[in-house]
Amino acid sequence: MTTLRCISPIDGSVFAEREVLSRDAAMAATKAARAAQAGWAARPLQERIDLVMAGVAAVGAMNDVIVPELAHMMGRPVRYGGEFGGFNERATHMGQIAAEALADIQVGEDETFRRYIKRIPQGVVFVVAPWNYPYMTAINTVAPALIAGNTVVLKHATQTLLVGERMAVAFHSAGIPENVFQNVFLDHDTTSEMIARRAFDFVNFTGSVGGGKAMERAAAGTFTGVGTELGGKDPGYVMEDADLDAAVDTLIDGAMFNSGQCCCGIERIYVHESLFDAFVEKAVRIVNGYKLGDPLDKETSIGPMANVRFAQEARAQIDEALADGATAHIDKMPADDGAAYLTPQILTNVTHDMRVMRDESFGPVVGIMPVKSDDEAVALMNDSQFGLTASLWTRDLDRAARVGDRIETGTVFMNRADYLDPGLCWTGCKDTGRGGGLSVIGYHNLTRPKSYHLKKVTS
Known part of the structure; x- marks a missing residue:
């Protein structure tokens, strides 16, 4: 069994370690997520929003522990106070725009037909999050994915090993079912195998160019959507x-x-x-x-x-x-x-x-x-x-x-730099990857369109 170890940059010591899931346990986790998805999506939209925001607030309540924990894991000075401001801002915005972003698109209705397009959850969304802003980058996808009716499986970077656990504890304490939002520890081979076996309906990856290529290779031929945010200069x-x-x-x-x-x-x-x-x-x-x-x-x-x-x-x-x-x-x-x-x-x-x-x-x-x-x-x-x-x-x-x-x-x-406005699409081009998070477009990527062409019986 592989052990993941977070080496603290402060002094080179092992700060945290976790055993990875076996292939069978990993597949069981995704099957549980799939089984839970329809029931979660059937809940009223406002209920899903309220539960996600309660989970966000529960993360905020942990901030006094999270800030020094981040310093130990990835070296950011405690004087900056962590990430909860941006974490909360992004989730709040995505909750506020959800009703409009996920609303049916009305194409037309007359005496003969009713036509419209619905936004349907992708299903099981796999979020692979990076270590540099571990809470904010994760919430970019976790919040809108759950709000849109998907279930979410989160795999966090080894350097910030405890972040996914913190989020899972917070979200579960707020009432989000354990199979609806899961944090998992996986090695690279198991991750690739799960993607190749269509365990997920959408993959969102933030990380290196090499990591993004590995995700796309694993998904090749499965028609699983892959959104990536990779390197930058x-x-x-x-x-x-x-x-x-x-x-x-x-x-x-x-x-x-x-x-x-x-x-x-x-x-x-x-x-x-x-x-x-x-x-x-x-x-x-x-x-x-x-x-x-x-x-x-x-x-x-x-x-x-x-x-x-x-x-x-x-x-x-x-x-x-x-x-x-x-x-x-x-x-x-x-x-x-x-x-x-x-x-x-x-x-x-x-x-x-x-x-x-x-x-x-x-x-x-x-x-x-x-x-x-x-x-x-x-x-x-x-x-x-x-x-x-x-x-x-x-x-x-x-x-x-x-x-x-x-x-x-x-x-x-x-006249500004280095900021994610959640009202705008977070996206890139060239080796930075493809896809888009946050904004209305973030919801479009976490759902699929389903068209309804309904002919009325008129006689």
């Missing part, structure tokens, strides 16, 4: 008319918060040449003000990366860039141990020949380049295999919209 572009102070504050926070381990974190910044020197100077001042250290210390503003291997990849990209002529602006911080604790870094004199400007870093490092025009900035922003978000900084909304239309991305921000 999100750019910021600061135009010559930007509010410089706001741009620096937001983009550097977007690059460094959570030790750079954000799906839509800023990983490369392009600044109009007229503002470039001032931007870099202000950015360096901000990062030099960070305190790298133990995330349980309330004075710590940037903690360790979640795993030593993640830090090793970011270090490798930095070292390769320096060897190729890049300039580093941040001196090594005292807490940098060459392992999980990594000094946040700003690089200039970078080019797209360097991996740090092409490959996902997913760490506290950002490269900054000067540009002369919108055309040059757009070409550089599009010179990426990824497409999740792009952040544009200007006082001209129409200009931002025009530039945004040319960028190959899932979301265009103007």
